[in-house]
Amino acid sequence: MSITPLMPVYPRCGVRPVRGEGCYLFGERGERYLDFASGIAVNALGHGDARLVKAIADQAATLMHVSNLYGSPQGEKFAQQIVDSTFADTVFFTNSGAEAVECAIKTARRYHFANGQPERHTIISFSNAFHGRTLGTISATNQPKMRDGFEPLLPGFTVLPFNDLEAAKTAIDDSTAGFMLEPIQGEGGILPATPEFLSGLRALCDEHGLLLILDEVQCGVGRTGALFAHEHYGVKPDIMSVAKGIGAGFPLGACLATEEAAKGMVAGTHGSTYGGNPLGMAVGSTVWGIISQPEFLGHVNAMGERLRGALEQLIPNHDALFDSVRGMGLMLGLKLKSDSRAFVAHLRDRHGLLTVAAGDNVVRILPPLVINEAHIAECIEKLSAGARDYTPPAA
Numbered sequence: 001m002s003i004t005p006l007m008p009v010y011p012r013c014g015v016r017p018v019r020g021e022g023c024y025l026f027g028e029r030g031e032r033y034l035d036f037a038s039g040i041a042v043n044a045l046g047h048g049d050a051r052l053v054k055a056i057a058d059q060a061a062t063l064m065h066v067s068n069l070y071g072s073p074q075g076e077k078f079a080q081q082i083v084d085s086t087f088a089d090t091v092f093f094t095n096s097g098a099e100a101v102e103c104a105i106k107t108a109r110r111y112h113f114a115n116g117q118p119e120r121h122t123i124i125s126f127s128n129a130f131h132g133r134t135l136g137t138i139s140a141t142n143q144p145k146m147r148d149g150f151e152p153l154l155p156g157f158t159v160l161p162f163n164d165l166e167a168a169k170t171a172i173d174d175s176t177a178g179f180m181l182e183p184i185q186g187e188g189g190i191l192p193a194t195p196e197f198l199s200g201l202r203a204l205c206d207e208h209g210l211l212l213i214l215d216e217v218q219c220g221v222g223r224t225g226a227l228f229a230h231e232h233y234g235v236k237p238d239i240m241s242v243a244k245g246i247g248a249g250f251p252l253g254a255c256l257a258t259e260e261a262a263k264g265m266v267a268g269t270h271g272s273t274y275g276g277n278p279l280g281m282a283v284g285s286t287v288w289g290i291i292s293q294p295e296f297l298g299h300v301n302a303m304g305e306r307l308r309g310a311l312e313q314l315i316p317n318h319d320a321l322f323d324s325v326r327g328m329g330l331m332l333g334l335k336l337k338s339d340s341r342a343f344v345a346h347l348r349d350r351h352g353l354l355t356v357a358a359g360d361n362v363v364r365i366l367p368p369l370v371i372n373e374a375h376i377a378e379c380i381e382k383l384s385a386g387a388r389d390y391t392p393p394a395a
C-alpha cells in the first residue's frame with residue numbers, strides 16, 4: 001500500500017509546526033518561523049492569545065456541545081453582537097467557510113422560492129473566485145483544478161469575468177437569483193473589486209430584485225482594517241458568508257442576512273449538528289468583542305499602511321522580481337514578475353518567513369492582526385534578504 005494514512009490531497013511542504021507563540025510558529029526541530037500566513041487569514045489574534053485560550057477552556061469546562069434542539073443563550077448573545085455592528089438582521093452559524101457559502105446560496109434560492117419565483121435560482125459568480133470545496137461551492141468557480149473530475153456539478157451557476165459590469169448586466173435573465181463575489185479575491189491573487197463594479201452590481205440587484213451575496217470568508221472580520229471589506233466601498237450586501245478570522249483558529253463560520261433576504265429560511269429548512277454550539281459561540285463572541293473595537297481596527301489600519309509602505313519601498317530595489325503591491329489593511333499581495341510559489345518556498349525554507357502563494361503570481365501577506373512594528377521590520381528584512389539570494393526557476 002502506498003497511499004498515506006492522511007489522504008494525500010494537500011501538496012504539503014516541509015514545515016511541520018508543533019507550537020505557536022504570538023506571531024511565530026515553531027517546527028518539530030525547534031526551528032522558528034515568522035508567521036505572515038496566519039493559517040490563511042485565520043489566526044487573527046496570533047497563536048496562543050490568552051483571552052481566546054481562557055474563553056475556550058472556560059466554556060469547554062462549562063458546556064461544550066448541545067443540540068440545536070435546545071435554546072441557545074450563547075448563540076443569541078453572539079448573533080446579537082454581529083447584528084448590532086453589521087448590515088445583518090439575522091445569522092446562521094456554521095463550522096467552515098464553504099458551509100457559510102452554502103447557506104448563502106440556499107438562502108438566496110429560498111428567497112425567490114418564498115416570493116413565488118422558484119425559477120430564479122441561478123447564482124452568477126466570477127472568474128478566479130474561490131468559495132470553498134463542497135459540490136455547491138466548486139460549482140460557483142471556473143477554476144479547473146477544483147472542478148475537474150467532480151462533474152456533474154450543480155446546475156444553477158454562471159461564471160462571468162470579474163470586474164466586468166457590462167457582462168454582468170447582459171447576463172441577467174429570468175433565472176437569475178443574484179450575484180456572488182469576494183469584494184477582494186483572496187485565492188485569486190488579492191484582487192479587489194473595483195468600486196464601479198461592486199456598486200454597479202448593487203444597483204443591478206436593486207433594479208432587478210436580485211440578491212447581492214458577498215463572500216467575506218477571507219477579507220472579513222477586521223482583515224482589511226474595516227470590520228468587513230464592503231464597508232470600504234459603501235455597498236451593503238443582502239447576504240454574506242464569513243469564516244476564517246471569525247474563530248481566529250477555532251472552526252467557525254457564519255451566514256449573515258437581512259430580514260428580507262432571509263424570509264425563506266423558516267424552521268426546518270436548514271441546520272447543522274455542530275454549527276453554533278456553545279463552545280464555538282464562546283470563541284466567536286470573544287474574538288468579535290476584541291476585533292470589532294475601533295481601536296483594534298485602527299491598529300490594523302496603521303499596521304497595514306506601514307507594511308504596505310515598506311513593501312512599496314522594496315520594489316525599486318528588486319524590480320526584476322517584484323512588480324507591485326495590492327490589497328487593503330493586512331490583506332496584502334506582492335505581485336511578482338515570475339511564479340510566486342517558488343519564491344514563497346524560498347522565503348519559507350531559507351529565511352523562516354511564512355507567506356501564502358495565490359493566483360496571478362501573487363505572494364499573499366496575511367499576518368496576524370496583532371502584529372507590531374518590529375514584526376513588520378523583521379518581515380521586510382527577510383523579504384529583502386530573500387529577494388537578494390533568490391534565483392527564479394528557469395521559465
Ligand SMILES: *Cc1c(COP(=O)(O)O)cnc(C)c1O
Nearest residue numbers: 096097098130131132186217218
Ligand atoms: C477559505 C475560503 C472559503 C472556504 O472556507 P473553508 O473554511 O475552507 O470551507 C470560501 N470563500 C473564501 C473567499 C475563502 O477564502
